[in-house]
Amino acid sequence: MNYQPLLMDAIASQESHSDFDRGGLEIYQRNLLANAARSLSLSYPTVEQLVGEDSFKILSRDFIAVTSPTQGDWAEWGESFPRWLADHSIADMYPYIPDCAALDWQHHQCERAGNTQINTESFQLLAEEEAENGLLLNNSTLKTVTSEYPIFDIWMAHHGVEDLKQKHLAQAKEKLDNKTGQTVLIWRKQWKVHIKRVLAPEKEWVNLIRNRTPLGLALETIQNEPFAFESWLPEAISEHLITEFQLTTHTDT
Amino acid sequence: MSYSWSQSRVPVGVGLRHVHYHDALIHPAKLDFVEVHAENFFACGGASIEVLKDVAEHYPLSIHGTSMGLGSDAGIPDHFLNKFAHLIEWTKPVLVSEHAAFTWGELDHQIRHAGDLLPIKFDDDSLTTLAENVSRVQDKIGRQLLVENLSAYITPEGNTLEETEFLSALVDKTGCRLLIDINNLAVNAFNANSGNIASRSDILTSIENWLKRISYDAVGEIHLAGCTPAPAGGIMIDDHSRQVSEIVWEAYRTALNQFGSVPTLIEWDTDLPEWQVLLDEADKARAIASELFSENTQNQKAQSVAL
Numbered sequence: 001m002n003y004q005p006l007l008m009d010a011i012a013s014q015e016s017h018s019d020f021d022r023g024g025l026e027i028y029q030r031n032l033l034a035n036a037a038r039s040l041s042l043s044y045p046t047v048e049q050l051v052g053e054d055s056f057k058i059l060s061r062d063f064i065a066v067t068s069p070t071q072g073d074w075a076e077w078g079e080s081f082p083r084w085l086a087d088h089s090i091a092d093m094y095p096y097i098p099d100c101a102a103l104d105w106q107h108h109q110c111e112r113a114g115n116t117q118i119n120t121e122s123f124q125l126l127a128e129e130e131a132e133n134g135l136l137l138n139n140s141t142l143k144t145v146t147s148e149y150p151i152f153d154i155w156m157a158h159h160g161v162e163d164l165k166q167k168h169l170a171q172a173k174e175k176l177d178n179k180t181g182q183t184v185l186i187w188r189k190q191w192k193v194h195i196k197r198v199l200a201p202e203k204e205w206v207n208l209i210r211n212r213t214p215l216g217l218a219l220e221t222i223q224n225e226p227f228a229f230e231s232w233l234p235e236a237i238s239e240h241l242i243t244e245f246q247l248t249t250h251t252d253t
Numbered sequence: 254m255s256y257s258w259s260q261s262r263v264p265v266g267v268g269l270r271h272v273h274y275h276d277a278l279i280h281p282a283k284l285d286f287v288e289v290h291a292e293n294f295f296a297c298g299g300a301s302i303e304v305l306k307d308v309a310e311h312y313p314l315s316i317h318g319t320s321m322g323l324g325s326d327a328g329i330p331d332h333f334l335n336k337f338a339h340l341i342e343w344t345k346p347v348l349v350s351e352h353a354a355f356t357w358g359e360l361d362h363q364i365r366h367a368g369d370l371l372p373i374k375f376d377d378d379s380l381t382t383l384a385e386n387v388s389r390v391q392d393k394i395g396r397q398l399l400v401e402n403l404s405a406y407i408t409p410e411g412n413t414l415e416e417t418e419f420l421s422a423l424v425d426k427t428g429c430r431l432l433i434d435i436n437n438l439a440v441n442a443f444n445a446n447s448g449n450i451a452s453r454s455d456i457l458t459s460i461e462n463w464l465k466r467i468s469y470d471a472v473g474e475i476h477l478a479g480c481t482p483a484p485a486g487g488i489m490i491d492d493h494s495r496q497v498s499e500i501v502w503e504a505y506r507t508a509l510n511q512f513g514s515v516p517t518l519i520e521w522d523t524d525l526p527e528w529q530v531l532l533d534e535a536d537k538a539r540a541i542a543s544e545l546f547s548e549n550t551q552n553q554k555a556q557s558v559a560l
Contacts, residue, residue: 003374003409004326008358008367023488024406028369035368068365072320072333072356073292077368112296191300 012068014061033057036064039074044081044104047097049158051090059090075112079105096149096176103151103195106143106186110193113141119244123237126245132216136209136236137244142187144206150175152182152197189240201225202232209242258285258347263509263542264516266315267531268493274304276528281311284535286347288315288518294344295336305344315348315474315518316341320366322356323390323400324373324383327364329357334393341394348474348516350399350432351390353383353420372405375412375419384426391429398429399473404437404491406444417466430473433512435504436480436520438463440491443483453500460504464511472512477501477538478520493522497534502541509545517542 001009010017011028037060041048048056063084069077082101085091091098116139125131145151153172157165175182183203185196198206205227208218219229236242258264264285269277277287287308294305308314318337321329341349354370373379383400391398400423402416414422420431442459479495497505497519509515519534 002326003411004355004371005358005360007371007407007409008365009360011367011369011371012360019410021407024408027406027488027490028371032368068360068363069368070363070365072322072330072366073295073336074368075292075295111299112301113298115298115302188299191303 012065014065032064033061035074036060036077040078040081043075043078043108044101046104046155046158047081047085047101050094050097050100050154055090059085059088062088075108081105096147096151096154099145099147099149099151100154102147103145103155103184103186106145107193107195110141110143110186110188113188116140116188116240116243118240120237122245125247126215126233128247130247131245132219133214134245134247135212136215136218136242137246138206138209139187139189139240139243142185142206142210142241144183144185144203146181146183146203148179148181150180150182152184152195155184155195185241187241194239201227205229205232206241214248258516262546263514263539265519265535265539265542266312266516267519267535268317268521269308269312270522270525272525273528273531274308278304278307278311282528282532282535284312284532286313286315286516286518288317288348288520291316291318291337291340292320294340309344314344314346315350315516316344316346318349318351319370320356321351321390322354322367322370323351323386324353324379325355325357325386326382327357327359329386329389330364334390337390338393341396348399349394349396350401350474352401352403353423354403370403372403372407372409374409375414375416377413380414380419380422380426384423387423387427387429391427397473398427399432400429401432401434401476402437404434404440406488406490415466417463421467421471424468424471431467431471432474432476433464433467433472433508434476434478434520435460435501435508436476436478436493436498437491439498439501439504440480440489443489457500457503460500461507464504464508467512469512472508472515475505475508475512475515475517476520477505477517477534493520494524496526496530497537502537505538506541506545509542514542514546 006019010020010025011032014029016022017025037057040060041056063081067080071077082098082105085101086098125134150172153168153175156168157172160168183198185198185206187194204225205222208221266284266286266288269287269289294301296302321333321337352370353373355373356367356370357364358367387398387400402420424430438460439456442456477497478493479497480490480492481494483489517538519531519538521531
């Protein structure tokens with residue numbers, strides 16, 4: 001093997017290597033582990049708080065041993081961490097951790113996503129006769145995470161408003177005992193990432209929008225569900241959950 | 254933001270890190286530029302990009318890459334270079350710099366990133382690779398790149414060129430210029446003693462000898478930093494966690510004498526101090542430069558009177 005890949009391999013192995021000075025190699029090896037732990041702690045702050053700093057360092061060490069960086073930007077490294085955690089023994093003890101990690105990653109990605117343009121005037125077209133064929137466009141940063149565990153309450157217990165953390169923690173414990181899952185929407189309004197717990201009807205509605213279902217058909221689909229479009233719409237507009245209303249012709253659909 | 258640097262004085266800047274954004278923006282300091290790390294602004298959008306736009310309204314920017322791996326035999330992936338070039342395009346920095354290091358390598362048929370700046374060999378093959386990559390980057394961004402000397406903790410086998418010879422040849426081949434990191438020189442000089450205690454004068458002599466081998470017009474920027482002292486018999490790590498050491502200040506005087514009014518940056522990346530401490534370090538650099546060039550001007554006047 002040539003010098004460059006040989007050195008990279010020696011650093012990644014975390015073992016001594018006859019071709020390289022031991023002390024120098026150890027510096028690079030320690031630096032790699034420190035960078036990995038720091039990077040993952042920024043991308044997965046909830047997981048770090050759940051398992052504690054020391055355990056998190058061990059997890060990041062084990063993770064980088066099997067998942068080398070490929071992007072040159074530490075912020076982009078670690079996408080597969082939730083799946084890796086699901087196969088890790090820690091998930092036997094804390095089975096909600098992989099889904100908490102999935103939420104962390106979506107939050108992290110949302111922070112870095114491209115900015116969204118809001119076409120507020122377009123919502124006036126909802127009053128038009130042909131509005132039922134139109135499309136509500138969701139915020140391009142919008143993502144959904146669904147879990148069998150109370151990931152919203154766990155997240156809020158660690159990152160929410162200080163006064164409400166205990167309340168969310170108690171709710172999370174109760175839901176864990178009751179095996180109650182949660183679905184979370186994540187999106188960015190200007191520079192701030194929002195997360196919101198949604199119940200099944202709103203989740204279904206958001207999926208209809210994300211699948212570019214014409215408004216009339218979407219309303220028809222959801223009509224038997226306890227979902228109030230009239231109250232949802234103004235909030236969705238003001239919170240930038242939706243960014244535009246597009247009228248389409250029949251040939252467009 | 255438009256800018257103009259007077260040729261008669263040394264432009265001095267500081268590294269701007271996350272914890273200082275607020276201070277830097279609320280109370281804009283009298284700095285000639287601030288340096289940010291390129292990769293911290295590779296996101297497509299969001300708060301970090303908006304902060305950088307605000308910073309660019311107040312200060313000329315220097316964009317300093319820390320991951321590109323100009324010396325990588327595996328080359329620089331397009332996806333990385335495109336992000337870097339996009340950043341340069343919209344920030345329009347006064348300086349753009351990267352390192353004479355490798356970061357990319359092919360392992361198990363996959364291009365991987367080392368996550369660190371790793372030392373390259375100083376030989377003809379490595380020079381060719383580095384020159385090709387530097388030229389590619391310069392072509393892509395449409396401007397000159399400054400290439401920084403590295404602090405290295407291992408020495409690759411088979412070096413056939415001195416580092417200064419190697420970097421000078423790079424300048425000749427590509428038209429780039431050098432970013433001389435004086436603390437990197439100090440760290441390398443200390444560690445070259447393999448655990449023996451290097452005397453202050455030994456280190457200074459080593460740095461000065463290194464500087465002497467670089468031509469006057471090859472240098473486009475100087476970095477100054479401090480780092481944690483090495484444990485007894487141990488390796489010194491360039492952690493940018495302290496004030497600039499006296500030995501580096503002294504070598505800085507030598508460098509300014511040799512290279513003239515070169516833009517100078519105070520680097521501080523870990524255990525960050527109050528913003529004011531960085532500004533004080535910048536003031537110190539400015540004072541040294543001012544004193545030095547004032548002395549030089551007076552000496553020149555005295556010489557011309559004597560003539």
